[in-house]
Amino acid sequence: MSAVKLYVKSGCKTCQKALAYMDKKELNYEAVDILKTPPAKKLLEKAVDATDPKGAFNTRSKGYKEHDIANVSFKTKKEVVDLLRAHPDMIRRPLLARGEKAILGFDEADYATFLR
Numbered sequence: 098m099s100a101v102k103l104y105v106k107s108g109c110k111t112c113q114k115a116l117a118y119m120d121k122k123e124l125n126y127e128a129v130d131i132l133k134t135p136p137a138k139k140l141l142e143k144a145v146d147a148t149d150p151k152g153a154f155n156t157r158s159k160g161y162k163e164h165d166i167a168n169v170s171f172k173t174k175k176e177v178v179d180l181l182r183a184h185p186d187m188i189r190r191p192l193l194a195r196g197e198k199a200i201l202g203f204d205e206a207d208y209a210t211f212l213r
Contacts, residue, residue: 104188141153143197158187198211
């Protein structure tokens, strides 16, 4: 299995749930601070859903409100990825990555399927 990385932010309750899940399942992974080491552009491109690019945003982040993301119309996925790279606090967390694949948020069933 490829190396697994879990991009998290300290204090994030959803991230804490994902970390607890990974530990409970005794899975090998590297926890990465998403603010200090944002995911690579290529990885974000895989995580952002072209049909629902706004789903990649943390709606509770300060930047989400400041940039009025709810009312922005993105023309390309690249715009979303570039904005998230510039403001990693706006990335929906946690981001689970293995190889060149990634998923956003935490759902036990999704993690189980992704990590098979």
